Amino acid sequence: MDLSNMTLEQKIGQMFICGFHSLVPDDQIKKLIQEYHLGGVIYFRRNIGDPEQVAGLSASLQKLAADQGDLPLWIAIDQEGGMVARIDHKKMSRIPGNMSLGATGNPAYSYEVSKISAEELLQVGINMNFAPCLDVNNNPHNPVIGVRSFGEDADRVAEHGAAVIKAFQEKGLSAAAKHFPGHGDTNVDSHMGLATVEHNLDRLQQVELKPFIEAIRGGVDVIMTAHVIFPAIEPERIPATLSRSVLTGLLREDLAYDGIIVTDCLEMHAIAKFFGIGEGAVKAVEAGADVVLVSHTLSDQIEAIEAVKQAVLSGRISEKTIDNAVARILALKSKRLANLKTPDEPPVFRERHEKPEVDRLLKEVSLKSVTLVKDQGQLPLQPETPVLVIWPELRSETQVDEPWTEFVTLGDALSGHVEQVQEIVVSAEPDEEAIERVISVAAGFSQVVLVTYTAGSALPEGQRVLAERLMEQKHDKLVAASTRNPYDLNEIPSIPAYLCCYENTPYFMEALAAVLAGKNKAEGKLPVSLSVLGAV
Template sequence: MKVNDMTLEEKIGQMLMVGFPSPIYDDHIEELTSEYKIGNVILFSRNLKDKVQLQSLCNNIQMNMIKHTGIPALIAIDQEGGMVTRIYKDATYLPGNMAIAATNNPENAYKIGEIAGKELRALGININFAPVLDVNNNPSNPVIGVRSYGENPEKVAEFGINYIKGVQKENVIATAKHFPGHGDTSVDSHFDLPLVSHNKERLYRIELYPFKKAIENGVEAIMTAHILFLALEKNKLPATLSHNILTNILRKELRFNGVIITDCLEMNAIAKYFGTAKAAAMAIKAGADIVLVSHTKKLQIEAFSEIKEAVLRGEISIERIDESVERIIQLKEKYKLFENPYPDENKIKTIVGCKEHQEIAKNISLNSITIVKNENNLLPIKKQKILAVSPETVPISGVDDTLMDKVSFAKAFVQKFGGVEKTIPVNPDEDLINTIREESKDKEIVVVGAYNASLNEGQVRLVNSLLEVNKNIIVVALRNPYDLLKFKDVPTYVCAYEYTPLSVESVLEVLSGNYVAKGELPVSL
């Protein structure tokens, strides 16, 4: 495919990646592809029912994109594992980054990457928006947390590189995110614009380090962060829109020659302050190759028009456009999309969700469970008179999936060990806290599943209130390990790093004594 032979519209179409609302190739995506020549797609849970439907969807996307543009599509997904898993039926449910890091074996990151790569490619998905290479060193980070491999930049780099190698070996493009680092923020960029005020020396030593290493090890794509880095950008522009960060630092200094993709431009950090369409042109001017507009058709069309206008006005040079399109086409060629972009029906039947993959995932999940302390020797559980309390899974950050099946740790616990179960809201009120406190007085053990209690004060009050009347308390952190910082007097504390059916099953195995916990904390408490 020669870039010189393409029209301006076709070129801009290659530089956009869009989402659409339904599980079929609908009018929304057809209009964007046929009228605007848009050449890349992102899928969410709303687009997925099961593997047969997904195969048909990816087939239709490719057939229509090739028909309208002559070029196969990048079909992307956020299949990070753990709490950010878009395909959770039929495919193998994989542990997330902090759980993998807790096994303290980087080889596990490679294995998980390999499984993700095999299954995604079989289904027709050719780019994964993973791994997260943010160094999570801020306990009150509301959006990264357990999506990170931990607080140590060397460890984040080592695990991340292994994951990248596993995915890319299977012909799926890995995407390191969120450059230059979303780990030390206390604001979720889905909702507002975070600010990182560290000096340059510290940013290079910690935040940028894993990205630098990933580039040296051949990562193909990098996703930008919608964050203000005052030391790297004087003009109060977030990294996604900063020429200094994307072109001077990422391209020239770190020598990244792959594809730069923006995080979604409909996120509030961008939409609220710059406007999605306007930001699309600004991001390309800054050096991005592909701009991501995940949801709204009107904004997707406006982004296309805004970029086109900026080129026609001479604000963005045609050379700048060509350079990006060249990179995108080369990546599609390198990953053999021109040869065969379609799902593989045979592999979907034999590989996706196969027993072997599930065994590996289960094993890694078991090895991640961490007993931080067991002061009253309450583990393994031998007692009968037990109260188990936990919230159900609910989305607690902008990236969490609203469509995932609900899990209740307390229910699963009582099914295995007996006792009384209470499923509570993420932020229980005083009345409920007092009721549970009363109920706990005569129990031999109280087991509490905490779900980001460090960011949900009701859970903190509950645990501290229970400690006043019963000293035999086991807290299982079902997401952020940092919850312990809010109730240091808890005698028994276990970390599961994620709240999924897989991790709940693993933690119950450890609590029963059937499996000896081997996990180590990837963050310091």
């Protein structure tokens, strides 16, 4: 199919990526493909079973598009690694997250693990990954980026991000660098509200934009927009996604980017609540977006598609604008999807223990990532003395935090190094009753390891109170280990020992256990600044 023989409806359909809610093609996604000529699909956990199912789903969706005579679909996912991974299965590798990779100080690791991720995603029919995050996380109160960033240093983020993009695209997987022009220095989650970055253009050039400039230099296929206001670039109080000054003036003209611009999801409150889905879609296309993402609701998806069509028919958007966007879409699909073929037989997926070369690399990365920030004579633990591990359990799901279905707790991992381990599980937001229960148990232990977990912008109050109550007990050895955002020490500065893991995935719990037991040295370097730092 070429631009000259496409109807307006076909062209507009190619400009949308949408989600649906089942493990097989349901009425929602069938309608969008068959009636609206959808250009792409996004997967979430709700679409994921085992790899065989995902591969079958991808093939079924591609067949639906082919039967319509439409272009192959982009099949996209947010498989960032670490704490943001939609596919959680023993036959898929647990790729470390960005801050874990940043803590290694070695972009070669980012390249190598991203090659593994790309190979596995392509094997299940996914051809676009909404990654890497190129946000420079220099705001400890950022509730949505945090460990999704490589760190607070723009050069580090640029270097690691370029390595990920290179690995993905060498394998044939389109990378989508996000969230342009930078979501790192915000204290509002754009899923829930509108954030603003107040810095002047010089500062934006030196920090926020630097990783994206490097990505453009490296030929990144796709850049995803941020629903964030940048007054230095756009005088109106509108987010970058809807700003022509940002998407066309800055990204297209000043930075000379000629790839695909995709919006973040328009159902996020920063757009839906303040502008509306249909108007948001029209404004995004007017601003210069090529592809609009509407992830969840069929009525919102249809509203957005129809709004863009009506804007063209009314003359608000010129058909030339649509043609320019679709020409870029056709070029990328021709480059990445022209030889797309459904295999005659389903692919064979190996379990993790059957991939020793991958296992060795991921273990090495985790050991190079674990970071010792502070130790006042607490490490190593004594192997012959009982240890209490307090494990925080994530019991609620957010857009960027999803409980793992398969995990290894620190207690599980530490039991291989210490003679006697007792683990007590509490909510990541423990109430007073849970705190009292833990304190009562902890009174009988001389060695205690408190695992902390912060998904938002600050250590939950219950975890902070628990840490303070433990410090009052005067244990021989008391260690805190953060397993997500590294800023927890700012809330519990008197803790006598503190380590950072950046994620609570199995490889990292095994690596942390080895460090606690003195079997390995913590080699990671803190990729962000803490306002309170103990001596290492």
